[in-house]
Amino acid sequence: MLGLPDHVGSCLFDLDGVLTNTATVHAAAWKEMFDEFLENWASRSGDPFVPFDLDHDYGEHVDGRPRVDGVRAFLDSRHIRLPEGTADDPPSALTIHALANRKNYLVQQRIQADGVEVYPGSVAYLQEVVARGIPRAVVSASANCRAVLRAVDLERFMDAIIDGTVAEHDHLAGKPAPDTFLAGARALGVTPERAAVFEDALAGVEAGRAGGFGFVVGVDRVGSGHAEALRAYGADVVVRDLSELREAAARGRGQA
Known part of the structure; x- marks a missing residue:
């Protein structure tokens, strides 16, 4: 159970603060x-x-x-x-x-x-996404994205990687513009409304909303009012960890 709406069939993950503690x-x-x-x-x-x-x-x-x-x-x-x-x-x-x-x-x-710390709840969520055969990509502003993914052995789980190097090469505007997330959706062969964006940054949530994505998950690792800000910038739901999505779905509140 992933806690995603029925119309969502792919996942676009930010890296820093969502999958890894490099934020x-x-x-x-x-x-x-x-x-x-x-x-x-x-x-x-x-x-x-x-x-x-x-x-x-x-x-x-x-x-x-x-x-x-x-x-x-x-x-x-x-x-x-x-x-x-x-x-x-x-x-x-x-x-x-x-x-x-x-x-x-x-x-x-x-x-x-x-070194690099990963969030266990996010890794478990990603592994379930992989097990279900759901297309997934990392969309990160960091030029160090691939090196970090390799360091924590997550690169093998990704169907596509849109990072700072790709953005520079393809002249993609950075977040809060939606360009990199849209590139991630194209790389997976899906339309934005069929994709969920997972973001901890206000700029990233804003980008997900601006791109017309089907579901925007805000990840609050900060506290101190950050959850409210994520909602104000366009998050459909805010969680402290991706494990909360799975738990909510298991309790019958999720739909996928």
């Missing part, structure tokens, strides 16, 4: 990178140093978005203007791309040092 790794890397930058910016500009706020800034501006888009969105919120730069900028440079590269460097360091 906390990403959040810590964003904070480390931005706090270092903001301290340096304050000393240059004379503005007060206001740290990156994990409770607000992370969810509102960067979570679920491509790295460069996240940098732009956060800097815009602080009215800070930097040169765009290029993807080859060193992490030490003072450009938007350099900050994005610095964040990616910090994430890779943390993953190498600490």
Whole structure:
């Protein structure tokens, strides 16, 4: 029992925060990178140093978005203007791309040092999806998506992977635009209304709703009002873990 409506016959999973606990790794890397930058910016500009706020800034501006888009969105919120730069900028440079590269460097360091944790409830849910022969894909903004899936032995379960590398190659707009989820549906050969989106990020839930997907599952790993925000951005249902969908279905409230 999967807890999905009858009209849904495929699944599109975000990675970070839905299948793996790398969302906390990403959040810590964003904070480390931005706090270092903001301290340096304050000393240059004379503005007060206001740290990156994990409770607000992370969810509102960067979570679920491509790295460069996240940098732009956060800097815009602080009215800070930097040169765009290029993807080859060193992490030490003072450009938007350099900050994005610095964040990616910090994430890779943390993953190498600490490994990757998977959510057991999500793995059990995914295994049942596979056992039922339901088409499934991962749709993630992360360019490290495939490496993470391999590290936790989940790549073999996926029929398609739409990640940051694919998005860049195919010129797909990042979340909250629906383009990457729509690409995932195309890769599975299904229409959006026949697919369920599983997302923990506000930008991802917004993308699922904007794409006209048949069911949007918000995953609340944060608390502190995040469930309400997920619903406001378009989630049909919000759970703390995907195991709750299976439990609800087993109690007769689900439909598939």
